[in-house]
Amino acid sequence: MTLELPVDLLFGLNFDLNLDLTKVMTANAIVLPVVLPLLAAFLMQPLAQVSRTLARLLGPLVLTLGAWIILNAWLDAGPAPFSVAIGGFAAPLGIVFYADQLALLFALAVQVFTLLFWPGLGALGAAAKADAATERQRAPRRDALALLLASAATGLALSGDLFNIFVFYELAAVASFGLVCADGSGRARIATLRYLFISAFGSVLALVGIAILYLQTGTLNLAQLAQVAPETLQGPIGLASFALLLIGFGVKAELFPLNAWVPEVYATASARVSALLAGLVSKLAILVIVRLLILVFQQPEASQLLLVLGVLGVLTGEFSAWRAQDFPRLLAFSSIGQLGLVAIAFSIDGTTGILAGTAVALHHLIIKSALFGLANRWSGGLDALTAAARGAPRAAGLFVLFALSLIGVPPLWGFWIKLLIMAGLVQGGSPLDLLALGAILLATAVEAHYLFRVALRLYQPPVPDQAPRLAPPARWDVGVAYLLGACLMVISVAITPTTEALRVLAQQTGDVTLYVDTVFPNHLAHKE
């Protein structure tokens, strides 16, 4: 099947929805969640000239369709992973998409979360008071950028070729630059510029890492890399390549050295965009690093490097969050800390590490997105939050729920995840592991202190001579927070089946032979 398929499908859709969709319900349909948003993003501007309502609906429609296609592919394929050669050119020369449960899970999360935090929705209320003509001009551009981000993020989850991943990564970067400065304020532009420089330099480092990898192995297909890595990538050169890739992709993953952009961008961008960047894009960057770690760089030093960066991220993030004086930057620094925790979890050996890492990544995805949604209206200093619970009791209650789970208070999911990570670290038992354990415990105490401080402020009695109170969070944001809170509660109650499902997923992700055999089915036949 070729790449011309989506054009046929899109035109076919207008006439007969059922017929065309059942026809493409093969494994190949998995390329559509990447291709359709890309196509829609470029159609957005001309479509907006014809009909603004249609242009506004196009993005959510495409994302819903993408989510539906992924769900169907998942149900069709069952638990077994499958791979798709783009354009019919087989790996290793062609580009493959590899869809196992982890990839499908995150691809689905991309569609759902982009839909929940669709940037156009936040502007709907503001559009009334802002200049309507400017808003009319901006809306299609912003929607197009959001679709580009969704497409690139889905590609990051699915792609099985390192250079293809690099291209998607750059696409996601450019889309996020545009989204950050979309509201046109001067400070957002400065933040974007600094973010752009850091991110572009990270990409240069990643590119150097890719060049070294190619020099050593002669391939960039992840499955083929997995085959040749044990002979060619041991030793310092392989490690240097991993370090460069880790720092390069670590820019988006908010990992330690190149994360200075995080607080500035999240303080200046709109809260929805922050939710997408902190919740979604960072997880996909981590996912890429994890794939590399599992398939290509199996030496223990690589995991240790990830562990060290994770510990530094946890400590710097949590202590900075403790000092933060405004709500968005508190969330931003706390997000750096949480992603450090994700890195620590993934550095644990074997299935436990992948299980814990996936769980903590999903946990952070749910919670931090919802918190940034609440911060949409609560974007002031922490003092301004005093007595905000009176105006918005439900939002304040949800904040407390999410804070408790972030800290890891027992019945909630966060507790089980931290327990899992700590058990894994104790099992590892090396001095570095124990150091990480100490760092996590310390960070938890710090985290509890600053989150409880905010919660306390929310429920304080109002000060009489205070400036006008903040508006309560918008109904849509609270609704999304309710939904995500409900997810959290369901998972907390059904903790055993969730963990079992994640364990199956983690075993599948950690199985290098399965990856290679799925991408090279002929190779398997040959072996038999």
Next chain:
Amino acid sequence: MIPLTLETVSFAGAVGLVVIGGLGLVICNHLFRMLLALVMAESGANLLLVLTGFRDGAIAPIIGYGPAGAPLVDPLPQVLVLTAIVIGVGVQALAVAVLVRVYRSYGTLDMRELRRRMEGEIAVAAGIPAPGSAQAPLGRRPLPPVPDYELVRRSAPVRERGA
């Protein structure tokens, strides 16, 4: 000792360009210079990428182009580097566009100054005190003028000139 061939020199040059670009990004405060440093680092990375397929004395990888059986360079890195160059140029063009907008609104391209203004604006929008530097001198603004070296050396007559 590493032999001094064309290949070694090119590799060293490529890595050197990346290092120079990185240093430039850290050291420079002028935004346009930072952009140029970025361009340099990107060229270094691209050069390194294209060098990975380089073979001494090989010809262009087109079938029927050179003598049969002659060694060909690896075509894949050339395709990759084309993509990387296009991406790099796109990002740089975007950077220039944002840079022009920033210059129009703030009238400066000094990174430190811009960052200070940004922090100030964030603080004002959030209603919190602007962040102070740990190195900033104590006392109320405006600070008393710092005595000129010349003034200190020749104390009496210059005091009038300073005023």
